[in-house]
Amino acid sequence: MKNWLRAALLSGFYGLWFLVFTWPLGTRLTTAFLADPAGDANQFVWNVWHFDQAIVWGRNPFVTNWLFYPQGTSLLMHTYTPVLGLLGLVVGNPILAVNLGLLLSATASGAGAYLLARRWVRSPVLALLAGFVFAYSPYKLQRLSQHVNLELTATVPFYVLAFLRAFEFTAGRWLPRVRSWGAVAACAGLGVLTLLSDYYVLFGLLYFSLAYAAWFGLRLGRIRWRAGRTWAGLVGLLAVSHVLVRLLRMSGLPEKSIWWGGDLVSFLMPPASSRWVYWDWAARLLHNPKVFNAPGSIENTVFIGYALPLLALLLGILRWWHRRPASARFADPGGRPLAWVLVVFLLFTIPSVRVLGHERLNLPTAALHFIPFLNNLRCPTRWIMMVGLLLPIVSFSALEAAWAGRLKPATQLGFSLLLFAVVLVEFWPRPFPLQSISAVPRAYRQVAQLPGTSLITIPLGIVDGTRQVGRFNPVQLFYQTQHHQKLPTGYISRVSPAQFASLDAEPVLHALLLAQTRPDSVVAAPGPTPAEVRDFLARYRPAAFVVEPAYRNQPVHQRLRQLLLLVPGYYYEQPVDSLVLFAPPGR
Numbered sequence: 001m002k003n004w005l006r007a008a009l010l011s012g013f014y015g016l017w018f019l020v021f022t023w024p025l026g027t028r029l030t031t032a033f034l035a036d037p038a039g040d041a042n043q044f045v046w047n048v049w050h051f052d053q054a055i056v057w058g059r060n061p062f063v064t065n066w067l068f069y070p071q072g073t074s075l076l077m078h079t080y081t082p083v084l085g086l087l088g089l090v091v092g093n094p095i096l097a098v099n100l101g102l103l104l105s106a107t108a109s110g111a112g113a114y115l116l117a118r119r120w121v122r123s124p125v126l127a128l129l130a131g132f133v134f135a136y137s138p139y140k141l142q143r144l145s146q147h148v149n150l151e152l153t154a155t156v157p158f159y160v161l162a163f164l165r166a167f168e169f170t171a172g173r174w175l176p177r178v179r180s181w182g183a184v185a186a187c188a189g190l191g192v193l194t195l196l197s198d199y200y201v202l203f204g205l206l207y208f209s210l211a212y213a214a215w216f217g218l219r220l221g222r223i224r225w226r227a228g229r230t231w232a233g234l235v236g237l238l239a240v241s242h243v244l245v246r247l248l249r250m251s252g253l254p255e256k257s258i259w260w261g262g263d264l265v266s267f268l269m270p271p272a273s274s275r276w277v278y279w280d281w282a283a284r285l286l287h288n289p290k291v292f293n294a295p296g297s298i299e300n301t302v303f304i305g306y307a308l309p310l311l312a313l314l315l316g317i318l319r320w321w322h323r324r325p326a327s328a329r330f331a332d333p334g335g336r337p338l339a340w341v342l343v344v345f346l347l348f349t350i351p352s353v354r355v356l357g358h359e360r361l362n363l364p365t366a367a368l369h370f371i372p373f374l375n376n377l378r379c380p381t382r383w384i385m386m387v388g389l390l391l392p393i394v395s396f397s398a399l400e401a402a403w404a405g406r407l408k409p410a411t412q413l414g415f416s417l418l419l420f421a422v423v424l425v426e427f428w429p430r431p432f433p434l435q436s437i438s439a440v441p442r443a444y445r446q447v448a449q450l451p452g453t454s455l456i457t458i459p460l461g462i463v464d465g466t467r468q469v470g471r472f473n474p475v476q477l478f479y480q481t482q483h484h485q486k487l488p489t490g491y492i493s494r495v496s497p498a499q500f501a502s503l504d505a506e507p508v509l510h511a512l513l514l515a516q517t518r519p520d521s522v523v524a525a526p527g528p529t530p531a532e533v534r535d536f537l538a539r540y541r542p543a544a545f546v547v548e549p550a551y552r553n554q555p556v557h558q559r560l561r562q563l564l565l566l567v568p569g570y571y572y573e574q575p576v577d578s579l580v581l582f583a584p585p586g587r
Contacts, residue, residue: 007111013128014110014135018103021141021429029099032436034145038473041098042435043491044081044148046477048094051085061085066480067490068462068499069454070539077494079149083196094481095437098148105154110135112157113389119161120329120397125416129423130392137388138303141429142273146298150382152197155190156389159205162186163212164334174217203377204386211344215337238361245352245362248370258369259293262302262381263354267309271301275430291357302349302384305426307419308391315398325404329397342390348383378465435475440482443546443576448483450583452543455485458551458560460513462503464495469503470513473548485543508536508563512556519555527559530566537570545571545582552580 019026022034035041054061062080065072081101088097114131121127134157143150166183167176178184194202215221223230245258269285270277287295294300318324329335344365351366352359369375403412447455461470472491480487488502488509503509507528528536545564547557557580564571564582571582 010111010114010131011107014131015103015107017110017132017136018106021136022144022432025099025432025434028434028436030093030096031438032434033095033098034102034432035435035475035478036145036433037435038475039146040474041145041148042474042476042478043079044084044098045094046481047079047081048084048088048097049481050075051080051082052088052094055085055089066486067492068495068502069486069488071499071502073490073492073496073499075492078492079198081149081152081197083152083193084148086196102144102148102151105152106135106140108154109157112154112161113392116157116161116389117393117396119164120327120332120335120393122328122400123396123412123416125413125420126392126396126399129416129420130396132420133304133308133392133423133427134389136427137384138271138274138305138427138429139301139382139384139388141427142271142298142301144429145432149198150200150385152194153201153204153385155194155197156201156204156386159187159190159194160208160389162190163209169213169216171216171219171221174213176213176216200377200379200382201385204383207344207348207383208341208386211341212337215340220340221336237364241364241367242362245366245370248367253370254375258351258366258380260299260379260381261351261354261366262300262349262384263291263357264350265291265356266300266302266381268303268306269300270303270426271298272296273298273429274303274426275428276425278430288357299379299381302381302387304384304388304391305423307422307426308395311399311419312391312395315395315402318402319398324398324402327394327397327401329394330401335397338390339394342387342394345383345386345390349381349387351380435478437482440479441577441579443579443581444479444483446576446581446583447485447544447546450485450543453486453541454543455480455483455487456509456512456540456542456545457487457489458512458545458547458556459516460489460503460509462489462495462500463491465493467495467500469500470517488540506536507532511563512559515559516551516554516556528563528566533563533566537567542571543583547580547582549578552578 025032025034033041033045050064050066051061053059054064061082062075063072064075067073084097084101087101088094091097091100110131112131113134114127117127117130118124121130134153140151140153162183165180166178166187168179169176191202191205194205225231265285269282270279272278272283272286285291286300289295292300315324319326329338347363347365351363351369353361353363369377369380400412403415407415457476459471459473461468461472463469463472470489472489474491476487476489477491488506503513511527545560547560551557560582561573564573570584572585573580573582575581
């Protein structure tokens, strides 16, 4: 089959699944996007909008004062996804850019995984299933309406393909011989593209490279696993790592990354996004605080179905008992390390082995989470992404070795199709919620017509990936792309301590935050003077104040009303549907 035709068929196959799973998004690509009501997906539409605004106006896109106005902040440590911003410059619509980015990434992720699998898997059906698992695993499907950055995995299988073409490793040496400088350049280019997409995915490529090299550098392929001395050494290593990590914890070093580690029961627990296999016991387990540090969080998801792990376990047992021949992957010196790399990423997901909330053993991989900078990769469960790429390849190659000469081709095809159907049932998601332009409240549409520079929203808050002051609803980021007013608050991946302190440093914002977070202290708290309110209005030049429905007639709403009465004639209160708008007179 010609390359262009194969690429077209693969793109159509994997792209069609995206449209099926996200329907009716395909009919509203320019006006709606996948987003939980107050989820992080709103942030990525803002990312594209801000990036494109900055480029068009000739400003630095990695600095903003649209949030945390007027001081502004750097976006260098923010999950910014510039690759979607570049796509936004082409299509001229932030929502369309996000939707196309997800569609293209899912399509390329599946097609790339298919091509990688075909290196060792003869069956086109099994290779198609391998691509499907990587593109649409429960881990990925659950994040379509949350963490858009973690969906941008299109570079991963193509990087692995280029890496295998680029280098030739020999046992006992960590550094390989370059086999193709063109493939080396492809690895570098894919690495840069990944850097513009997401840092978790980028570290997935780096960890893959290091784990692959370790197979040769440590001569792991020569270990005799049937020897008692090998198992004694492994037990000793685990004992040392367990004690070492305990000592590191006792030293007071941060362990936030281990806190987010997975639980072994998570591998058996379908996620809430699953349509057919999210049973009542799974719901109770997911929200049990005795089991999970963050009950209900999608970060607990490491489920990859039941069929694939059971198949891998069965084939491993058969191999151990010499009941099946070596697979095509195992016979290939370049493919042999993949099973080891798969194990490494599985261990990454559970740095401390936890069973129903009880930690039993600290693994050697836990030590990584005490290393500065690396401990910013604070959600180890996200490495299940790489398991979704490697597990099908290792398993399906072994499956073909097991049935070769034993099953007729028609039987092999029937079993492959049955396996695909089972995985499809396990993965099939519930309908996704949509956020759309038409759903933007009328009050924010009115704000877009008002003179001024900023908008003050109630509730107030500043949030990043590790800390929260007050409350900030991420949907405000999407609303800002419509009303174009700057916010003194915000939500980005990393916020400086000075920014968190800014709400307390400004008298008016401090008074509102106090009324919001400690309503019982409002009466006793000293308030801003009329002069301080005038200074605030002169500095921030608010186009309006908006009170969300949950805070209407609450102490913070009453406090805002009192403050604005100190400077009569500036703003008048009016209900707009379920919200309250304080706007200049005559507006």
